[in-house]
Amino acid sequence: MNPAVSSTNATISSRVAQLQTRPDCIRNICILAHVDHGKTTLSDGLLSSNGIISSKLSGKVRYLDSRPDEQERGITMKSSGVSLLFNVMQRVKCPSGNANEFETKTNEYLINLIDSPGHVDFSSEVSTASRLCDGGLVLVDVVEGVCTQTHTVLRQAWTDKVKPILVLNKIDRLITELKMTPSEAYTQLNQILEQVNAVLGSFYSEALMKDATKKYEAKVALGDNFDIDVGIDDATCDTDQVDAPDMDDSDIYFSPEKGNVIFASSLDGWAFRVSQFAQMYAAKLGVKESMLNKVIWGDFYLDSKAKKVIGRKKLCGRLLKPLFVQFVLDNIWAVYHAVIISHDREKIEKIVKTINVTILPRDLRSKDLKALAQNIMTQWLPLSKAVLLAVVQHIPSPAVAQADRLPQILYPDDATSAAAHLQTDTPSSGLSTPIQKLTTSMEQLQFATDREVLDKAVYACNASTDAPVVVYISKMFSVSRNSLPKLGKQSSIDPDTMLLRRQEIIRKSRALDREKAIAGIDDASLGLNNTMDKPTIFQLNSSHASSTNDSFSHLENDEVLVGFARIYSGTIRVGQTLNVLGPKYNPLFTDTNNSAYYSTATVERLFLMMGRDFEDLDCVPAGNVFGILGLQDHVLKNATVSSTLACPSMAGVKTDIKPIVRVALEPVDPTQMKQLVHGLDMLNRADPCVEVILESTGENVIVCAGELHLERCLRDLRERFSRIQIQASPPIVPFRETLSIFPRIVQQSVSIQPEDTVQAPSTLFNTESSMPLPIGTVMQETKNKMCGLKLRAVPLPPIVRDFLAKSVGRVQIIDAMKDTQKRGEALQEFELELKASMDHAIKEGDGVVSKVDWNQILQGIVCFGPKGIGSNILSCTAQTYSMNKWNQTSFKKDYGELKLDQTESTPTEWTSKNARTAEFENSFVSGFQLSAASGPLCAEPMSGVCFVIEDVQFMTASEQDEVTRHATLPGQILAMMRQAMKQSFLQWSPRLMLAMYSCNLQTPTDILGKVYGVLNRRHGRILSEDLKEGTPFFEIMSDMPVVESFGFTDELRTRTSGAASPQLMFTGFQVLDQDPFWVPTTDEELEDLGEKADRDNLAKKYMDAVRKRKGMFTEKKVVEHAEKQKTLKNK
Incomplete structure (x- = not known):
């Protein structure tokens, strides 16, 4: 097949609209790579093939980087999409049937391209892009090799089942910067290819082990017996009884002969695959193109005497070049040497004539040698031809890809049965089990039917009017309303007109800046610095309030949020009313449980995204990527849009990057708080990673992934969303408080706050014993002497601490389970893993405190903290009473249900220590949670600390004293618990x-x-x-x-x-x-x-x-080390 970029008079928008109805001619791809590996430059090269930008500006204009800060820093900060057209001409046999007659057939394809960031702060943008695509171009700089973000994007592609194509970019740097020979460059390329395949191999091995474990657990659950043959020397398990996972790894690796590896220099505008050179040399060498394509890469050599290709074993010490070096790299090196290094005019003309490219005489005389080399290489090995043809051949169409990807997206917990259901066309166990548990009624039968219809439509990419509409919104992004095309004036724009329109927008923007400068309007009025005239801020009069309201109304109407979406089935139309499903929506729940997780919205407009520009569309059929307007008030970060409530939610993109940098915000002008709140709401919806928090103190806090992400968020707030002056606090970084396993050898006076923290003697416990208490053990009483507590703090081993930190979400899920049987199974599995981690720590001796009965502590776990899900443990090991344990299947949080035994004859005394403790258990737990969330060092959360309640004593009281003291006892127990935890914590060596x-x-x-x-x-x-x-x-x-x-x-x-x-x-x-x-x-x-x-x-x-x-006490002296006497001067 020979591709050719068409140059017809048809407009892009009309041709795209026609191709959108043909899923087999659509390819959805994204560009993934480490930062500065050439993603946006590659995008420019592909855009120039469609005439959107000039080929001379490719790599310089960075067209898809539409933000000013992206252009300033030279990096991509947000993912953006563009639709490209690509024609492939193919020779086919004539309908007459004559074997010697052929005709040329042209197939046109629609390539929906999404450029994504490479900086680690914006990894969430990569996640949103990959969910919309079926394939990806993974770029690797051949000089820098495989970097950290290369691993990240490869894992993202593996997780989302995005089929990758490897692009080994910046090969020109091997020639011009590193001065490598072709043989050295081949070794470098081969090593990088092996590294990338090694990363994919690790993913495959990991998936293989997971599948094998699942099959083994499934057989154990079914009660299958496994025979264990015990021999003399060892015991072996008959693993044949566990079927090996049916996974094929032949298609996951990159191999140039397969055509899924592209060698490129996106800045110089050229790229190739080995098949192109195989086609060039097949006729000259008189061999089949398919055979030559298999040996042109690898340890294969051309024996010119024998006129055959040999392997490494038959070299017999001869110094022959590999075919890839001899046929490919030597020719590319010759061009660069002739043009840039030696600048040999005769050699250049000879090369131009040999490779049959057209170079004007003035270009040959040009002093810009780099531009001359680009001109030659671009005509000889055009970038767009190699890349887009590889995309068409190796990236599946939506109709094929959705059948493979959607089972995992729709049913992540049971993707295997969903895929089997797709292949066998029978009801899958994973999909029918929840429905079978429901009682048979017309509504439930209708739900099962709707689900079956939806699955078939989504897997087949059915775009008919009868198919249910299923759309996934990966993110919301903000655009100025003025940048959208005006309603009723949709026009067909060819590439030249599009370029002129963009230039006109730039001209008008510069004219507006000049007018602002003449009128005295500077950046300060937009909140870019803190040089505003202070007296004018606080002039609170009616005209000021009116202008504030007007500006806020204008602010709400200026920036709009457009959804970055893909439709999986049906056809979405303007004016259609659809259901917007949030991440927590579950179609199996009733409307009462789901009412907070879905809403209905009307589609206002649909857009074809062309980078910085938008084109109106009336409808979008299945398989396409597009923009949607009208969901601004319904979508927070991402959502699923469907015409049926039987659709499961596909929202909730997982990313490995968590926001960590916190900043508190407030407006410089307090009267502009409304604008700030509006801007924070817009930012929270438009940024897939940022977290916006309203603290209990009233502070507005944003949490970002890093310093660069924070800078972008503040700039968006000041310039786009709020358009006011904003004062940001210094970055707030979280800490954790923990204990060292080695206590202080010499106890020092710890005074971190002015109040006295000396432990008072206990009157409820027997303190006459001469045995000293273990380190970290304290005895504390309430102020009214009604209750006493003996508490011990022990540091958890690092292995156990890390296990609990990673299991935060798991504990939260277990706590929320309502099914007693499932909760019991989950609890048992969690406890076994927790005990295994503790046993491993004890065996290794890694940070384990001696003389502690860890088994008893683990059996007495009451709760975790802070917030019930942290890495701290509250355990009760006292023998005289018991508390509700966390591992109880029917865990009751309503402690008031426990009643006192009425059989006792003396009403003035507590009836039972068990009932007595249970009545106030909530106070103990609440005190633990509060202290775990705010440690004694600097009020930061604790981590890896176990607090053990060893004893609780209550004092008997007369009837009158009981009435008067019992009312305040819960609060005093809470305060006692916090004070005891603080003292026991500080007895160790805190860290x-x-x-x-x-x-x-x-x-x-x-x-x-x-x-x-x-x-x-x-x-x-x-x-x-x-x-x-x-x-x-x-x-x-x-x-x-x-x-x-x-x-x-x-x-x-x-x-x-x-x-x-x-x-x-x-x-x-x-x-x-x-x-x-x-x-x-x-x-x-x-x-x-x-x-x-x-x-x-x-x-x-x-x-x-x-x-x-935080405004807490610090030991800071006004005069410190005052040893130097004051210098006195006599006058």
Whole structure:
């Protein structure tokens, strides 16, 4: 097949509308890669093939980067889509039947292309893009190789079942920068290909193990017996009884002979696959093209004497070049050497004549050698031809892809049975089981029928009018209403007109800026800085209020949210009323339970997205990517839109990046709070990663993925959504408070707040024993002496702490379960894994406190914290009473249901310690939750601490005292619990846990020292440093506290003159092994550090900074170390 880009007079929009009705001619793809690996430059090259931009501007205009900050920084921050047309001409036999007669047939394809960011802060945009697509172009810079984000995007493609095509980009850098020979370049390309395939192989092995485990558990659940043959030396299990998973890995790897690997230089505008060179050389060598295509890549060599291709084993010591080097790379190197390195005019003319390209004489005389090389290579190996043809051949159409991808998206818990249901056309067990549990009624039968119809329509990409409409909104993005086409004036725009219109918009924008400058309107009026005239802000009069309301009304109507969507079945039309289903919508629930999770909305407009421009559409059939207007008030981040309520929700995109950086916001002008709230609502809907929180104190807080993401969010608020001056607090970074397994050798006075915290003697417990209490054990009483508590704090092993931290969502699901049997099964499985992690920690001796009965503690777990789902444990091991355990299947949170035994004869005494404790159990649990959420160091959540209630004593009272004291006892127990937890915590050696970034960067050898200097100043820790083979670049892996990361990127770029750019990814919390209360005490410490302790205590520095920010007491002296006398001057 030979592709050719058509140049007809038909408009893009009309041709796209025709192709949208043919799912077999549609390809939905996204571009995935690490930052600065050439995604947007590749997009420019594809756009130039459709005439949207000039080929000379390809790689420079960055057309899909429509935001000003994207153009300023040179990186993509949001995913954007564009529709391209591509013609493929194919020779087919004539209808006459003559074997020697052929005719040319042209097939036109619609390519919906989505460009996604590569920066780690915007990984959520990658997730939203991949859910809309069936295939992806995975770009790898051949100089930098496989980077961190390359792993991330490959996993995203694997998870979403997006079929990838590998693009080895920036091959020109191997010639012009690294000065490699063709043989060295071949080795480099081969190594990168092996690395990418190794990543895919790890995904395959992981999936294989998961499937095998599921099949084994399913057989165990069915009661199948497994014979275990025990021999003399070992015991072996007959694994043949567990069927091996039916997974084929032949189609998951990249291989140039398969055609799913593209070699490219997107900046120079050329690309090729090995099949193109196989086609060129097949006639010259007199061999079949298919045979040559199999051997042109790999360890195959041409024996010119024998005139045959041989393998490595038959080289017999001869120094022959691989076919790929001899046929491909040598020719490309010859072009670059002739044009750029040696600039040999005669050689250039010879090459131009050989490869049959047209170069004008003035271009040959041009001094811009890079442009001349681009001109030659673009005509010889056009980028769009190689890339788009690979997309057409290897990316499945929506009709084929949806049958493979949709079972997992619609039914993530039972995708296997859904896929089997698709293949056998019989009701699947996973889909029918919930329905079979319902009573047989007309409504339930109708639901089953609707679900069956919906599944078949979605899997087949049915676009008929009878098919149910199913649309997935991956994200909402904000556009100015003025940038949308005006209603009733939809026009056909060819590429030239589109370019002129864009230039006119730019001209008008510049004219408007000049008018603002003449009128004295600067950026301050838009809230870009803090130089507004303060007196004018607070002039509260009627005219000011009126202007504020007018500006707010204008603000609401200026920015609109458009849904980035894909339709899976049916045809969506303008004016149609549909159901908007939220992530928590469940079609099996009744309307009462689902009423909060779905709504109805009317489609206002539909758009064909052309990058920065939009074209109106009347309808969109199944299989297409489009924009939808009218869901602004119904969609938060993502949603499912359907014409039937039987449709399951496809919303809820999972991403590995969690927001970590918090900032509190407030308007400079307090009267503009309404605008700020509106802007935060728009930001929350438009950004798939940001979290907007209204604190109990009334603060408006946004949580972002990183510093760059935070900067973009603040800019959007100031310039687009709120358009007011906004004051942002310094970034608030979370900490955690934990315990070291090694207590203090010398107990020091801990005074972190002014109130006295000395433990009062207990009158309810027997304190006459001379045995000292274990470290971390305290006895506390309520103020009215009615209740006493003996509590012990013990640090959890790191393995157990990490297990609980990862199981937060799992614990939350178990707590929410209403089915007693399922909850019991889930509890049993969770307890077994928790005990296994504890046993592993005890066996390894990893952070386990000795002389602690961990089995008894695990059996007595009452709850987790904070918020019932954290990594802290409250356990009750007392023998004299019991508390409700978390592992009880029928867990009751209404503690008031427990009644006192009325058989006792004395009404003035408590009847039972069990009932007595149970009555106030809620106070103990609430005190634990509050303390776990606000530790004693700096009121940050605790992590990895176990609190054990060893005893609770109640004092008997007279009838009158019981009446007067019992009313306040629950609150006093809560306060006692918090105070006891604080004292027991501080008896150990407390530690802070820092939020950590994983820092990955590549840097040249000559500036390695400067990079280390910046990392050391930021308290970074080098984990690994490797010299990438064949390159002058070091790859450095390190970790760094998030609190030290602000301004790190700018400082690093400044120190290295832009040669190093880091990628920061949040990896979790890490213990800072430093006591915040440590002071030098021994003679050696005093001799080394002095009484002043000049060396900073980093943990105390962080702790005091957080306490100061929260308005808590800090030990800061006004005059410190006042040893120098005042200098007196006599006059």
